[in-house]
Amino acid sequence: MWASSAGNNRNDHAHVTRVVILLAIATVLGLVIQAVLRPDGYGDGGEYQRAVLEDIISREPLHQGRETCGECHAGILQTHQKDIHFDVQCEDCHGPGAEHVRAHREGPPAEDDPARLMPKEYTLEGCLFCHRRLNSRPADFPQIDPVAHYEFLKVTDPKTRCIECHDPHEPVFLLTRVAEARTHPVIYECVTCHEKRPQKSHHEAPDHPVIFACADCHQEIVGDFAGRRHNFMDCTACHFFHRENEVAGRIFKNGNRRFCLLCHERKSFKDTEQVPAIDSKIHLDEFAELLDLDPVELEADPRACLKCHLKEVHARKLLGR
Amino acid sequence: MEGFVFPNEVHVTWTVMIVLYPYITGLVAGAFIVSSLYHLFGIQALKPIATFSLVSAFVFLLFAPLPLLNHLGRPERAMNIMITPNFRSAMSGFGFVYLIYAVIVFFEIWFHFRGMMVEKWREAAGLKRKLLKLSLLGSTDRNERTDAIDRMMVRGLAGVGIPVALILHGYVGFLFGSIKANPWWSTPLMFIIFIFSAIVSGIAVLTFLYQFVTWRQRLPVSQRTLNALGRLLWAFMIGAVSLELMEVLSVAYEQTERWAVLKELIGGKLFVSYVVFQLFICSLGPFLLLMARTLLRLPQRLANSFLFISAALLLIQVLLMRWNVVIGGQLLSKSYRGFTSYLPGLFDKEGILVAGIIIIIPFLLLRQFDRAFPFFGREEKASAAGAAKR
Numbered sequence: 023m024w025a026s027s028a029g030n031n032r033n034d035h036a037h038v039t040r041v042v043i044l045l046a047i048a049t050v051l052g053l054v055i056q057a058v059l060r061p062d063g064y065g066d067g068g069e070y071q072r073a074v075l076e077d078i079i080s081r082e083p084l085h086q087g088r089e090t091c092g093e094c095h096a097g098i099l100q101t102h103q104k105d106i107h108f109d110v111q112c113e114d115c116h117g118p119g120a121e122h123v124r125a126h127r128e129g130p131p132a133e134d135d136p137a138r139l140m141p142k143e144y145t146l147e148g149c150l151f152c153h154r155r156l157n158s159r160p161a162d163f164p165q166i167d168p169v170a171h172y173e174f175l176k177v178t179d180p181k182t183r184c185i186e187c188h189d190p191h192e193p194v195f196l197l198t199r200v201a202e203a204r205t206h207p208v209i210y211e212c213v214t215c216h217e218k219r220p221q222k223s224h225h226e227a228p229d230h231p232v233i234f235a236c237a238d239c240h241q242e243i244v245g246d247f248a249g250r251r252h253n254f255m256d257c258t259a260c261h262f263f264h265r266e267n268e269v270a271g272r273i274f275k276n277g278n279r280r281f282c283l284l285c286h287e288r289k290s291f292k293d294t295e296q297v298p299a300i301d302s303k304i305h306l307d308e309f310a311e312l313l314d315l316d317p318v319e320l321e322a323d324p325r326a327c328l329k330c331h332l333k334e335v336h337a338r339k340l341l342g343r
Numbered sequence: 344m345e346g347f348v349f350p351n352e353v354h355v356t357w358t359v360m361i362v363l364y365p366y367i368t369g370l371v372a373g374a375f376i377v378s379s380l381y382h383l384f385g386i387q388a389l390k391p392i393a394t395f396s397l398v399s400a401f402v403f404l405l406f407a408p409l410p411l412l413n414h415l416g417r418p419e420r421a422m423n424i425m426i427t428p429n430f431r432s433a434m435s436g437f438g439f440v441y442l443i444y445a446v447i448v449f450f451e452i453w454f455h456f457r458g459m460m461v462e463k464w465r466e467a468a469g470l471k472r473k474l475l476k477l478s479l480l481g482s483t484d485r486n487e488r489t490d491a492i493d494r495m496m497v498r499g500l501a502g503v504g505i506p507v508a509l510i511l512h513g514y515v516g517f518l519f520g521s522i523k524a525n526p527w528w529s530t531p532l533m534f535i536i537f538i539f540s541a542i543v544s545g546i547a548v549l550t551f552l553y554q555f556v557t558w559r560q561r562l563p564v565s566q567r568t569l570n571a572l573g574r575l576l577w578a579f580m581i582g583a584v585s586l587e588l589m590e591v592l593s594v595a596y597e598q599t600e601r602w603a604v605l606k607e608l609i610g611g612k613l614f615v616s617y618v619v620f621q622l623f624i625c626s627l628g629p630f631l632l633l634m635a636r637t638l639l640r641l642p643q644r645l646a647n648s649f650l651f652i653s654a655a656l657l658l659i660q661v662l663l664m665r666w667n668v669v670i671g672g673q674l675l676s677k678s679y680r681g682f683t684s685y686l687p688g689l690f691d692k693e694g695i696l697v698a699g700i701i702i703i704i705p706f707l708l709l710r711q712f713d714r715a716f717p718f719f720g721r722e723e724k725a726s727a728a729g730a731a732k733r
Contacts, residue, residue: 034489037457037482038496041450044480052425059426069429157347157681 084118087111091119094126098191104199105192106164106262106274115143115190149184162265175285176293186291187284194262195280197324206263206273209234243340251334260335277335282327345611346681355673355685358693359666360414363701365515365537366665367407372512372538373545375400375448377575379501382451388571394455395718396549400508401448402705402712408441409701414693433518440514444507451500454493456716461485512541519668526601526679527608527672532590539583544661546576550654552709553719554647562719566643573650577633580657584626587664604679612674612682617667625660629653 063073091112092099102108113119117140125137132138146168155165172180175187188194196203212219224230236257237244247253260281265271279302288299306326310317313329320326332338344353374396380386381393389396412418424438461483464475476483516537519528550572557564591609594602609617632649635641641649674682688694 033484034486034492036484037480037489038492040480040482041453045446056426061427064427069427069431071427154353156344156350156353158349158676158678 082120084120085111085113086119086123087113090123102191103201105196106194106200106264107190107192108200115148116140117143144183144185144190146181146183149188149190160265162263162271164262176296177291178293179291182291186289187287192280194274194276194284195278195324196274197276197278197281198274200264200272200274203264203272203274205266205270208265208269208271210269215239243336246337246340247335250336277328277332278324279326280324282331344681344683346676347678348676348681348683349678352673352676352681353683355670355683357669357673358414358685359670359687359695359698360410360693360701362662362665362669363410363698364407364414365512365669366544366662367403367410367702367705368512368515369537369541369544369661369665370548371400371403371407371444371545372508372541373543373547374403374549375504375508375545376542377545377549379505380575382497383501383505386571388565388567391565391568391719392549392553392572394716395553396545397448397452397455398712398716398718399549399552399705399709400545401445401452402708404441404445404448405708406701406705409704410698413697413701433514433521436514437511440507440511444504444511447500447504447507451497451504454496454500457493458485458490459716509538513538519672522672524677525672526594526605527675528668530590530594532586533668536583536586536590539579539586540661540664543576543579543583543657546572546579547654547657547661550576550650551658552706554651554654556713557719564647566647569647569650573633573636573646573653576650576653576657577630577637580626580629580633580660584622584630588622600679604675608671608675608682612684613667613671616663617671621660621663621667625656625663629656629660632656 061071061073064071066072088099088102088111099112102112119140121137122140125131125135150166150168153165155167155170159165169180171177172182184190207214209215212224220227224232231238244257247257260276262274262276263271264274283300283302285297286299288294288301292299303321306320307317309315309330310320320329323329332341377389378393378396378400381389382397408421412421415421424435425442428439429435457479460475460479462485464472464479464483467475513534516534519525519537520530520533523529550569553568553572554564556562591605594605629652632653636646636649636653670685674685676682687698690696
């Protein structure tokens, strides 16, 4: 029945021997390949390539820092440093700038050079990476639930990008520079409010606040605000608090015209039936004529809205103006 | 997203690809163990599917790393795990265990089919003959003695293969079980649970395919094999599900702080996929069907239908178990006070479509293999017919 070499014991094992030889060759070959391809210095100080450290050190950094960006984009940097994104590096949103800087330093780059322009992180997810509401983020960090935020602003299109209202370089159009914002204490010890340390614990004082709200110190302004049209908003919707250390932060008093327009500018994606909305230029031109003001000056005035509408927020006499 | 979730926990990093990876390695280990039950332990009832299960193990093994390569990206770096090995890393160990196991299964198949390949070589001509001779390593002798040696080698490799198969799949469970920061994963039982569920999925896929292919191609089916598979499936699914439940029960009984969050996870985010589908529909259902099939004298057709449904449900059960472990463990926050959420996209790089393609490819390859070397008893006929011609 069998075609060849029945009973030849020597040859019967030939195929097994060949498998063993094949495996031995493969093992040796594998070890040789490993030895050839294994980078020098691998395993010297652990399971990593020590030589890579020198390689990494010798590389040019990909990130340039905002000062480098400012060499060409001084205007944008100045705006950026004024507003609340002041501590966000340009390259956090635009990506590493080494190629872009190199391309421009070597002379004007070609139109089709990909390094000519920097990418821009303008997607909703890009902004929400930092600003999505999470209970684990510090409470004073600006954060939103996108659905609630759009509901509050009566934005009808959920695909609306953040940059339709917020300029990433000047997200909330602060009236005064961040660096000039007044410092505000973080209330954590008695003498922050009391001249001398009281004899009693705050537990013994009736109605003593534990977590401090604005009204605890600014009763008159908060009381007055309760009767104004914007009383459905929190104080911190306009007066951002940026905590800088354990004991103090900065409070931003915002009344910039463009800040008001974040809510009140007419946009195609907003339900203007529910939020009073204007076309800024037309509105200012109309009122410049009515009040006999120079329309160009009025438009350039960051406090333009407050000239007429301060009463919607606060009583002028309480602000010391 | 609910409650208190840290910013780096919002995004679920280990996607449906990491669900597929232990699922496919489980099919490998399970199928290999079924083949070894015949080749090594001589359970004759499994003879008709012994070859099929061995080849299935190899085909699934070939595709086991595919979800990982897709998930990690940069597949050209995959071999670095072997070139710069780190023996203190369980993940790194995978490369070597996988390689050793692949070699064992490959040569077990080679020895198993050698006789048939020699017959094909004798009938072939031209390039096909040369290629067949090359794949036979130039040794084209075949006689009773070489056949006996081949059988012995198959038995030997099956014996070595079982511990390696258990290590390969056990290590996947070990990876999860050793992540001590995760209350849903961290248990020494994890790798045993994974091995048991792997065996269940292996038996289930073989049962499912055996019944499906014999029905589709109108082949004679061995009732003895189906009965053996039914009993094995019942026994191993009892073991697997009991272990899964005991693990949860022990955590519940300990009443440590982690139970507070796991209770919410099981009753909330995982209620449908774990409690309703994995435990009730896909575990209790097959348990009752297989019990009825084993203990009652049912008409053969009904009993076989019960087995087919049970095999299909258990395949889903094991997939759900992988999902609930891999995804469930990432849904809860390390704060123990919040949950994130995850739903794979349909057309994402790691989405449902890609997952479907990855899981289907091994079955298509099995179909091609069947054309070259027919399964389910037909291989014996083919081999015998070739030998008888001469």
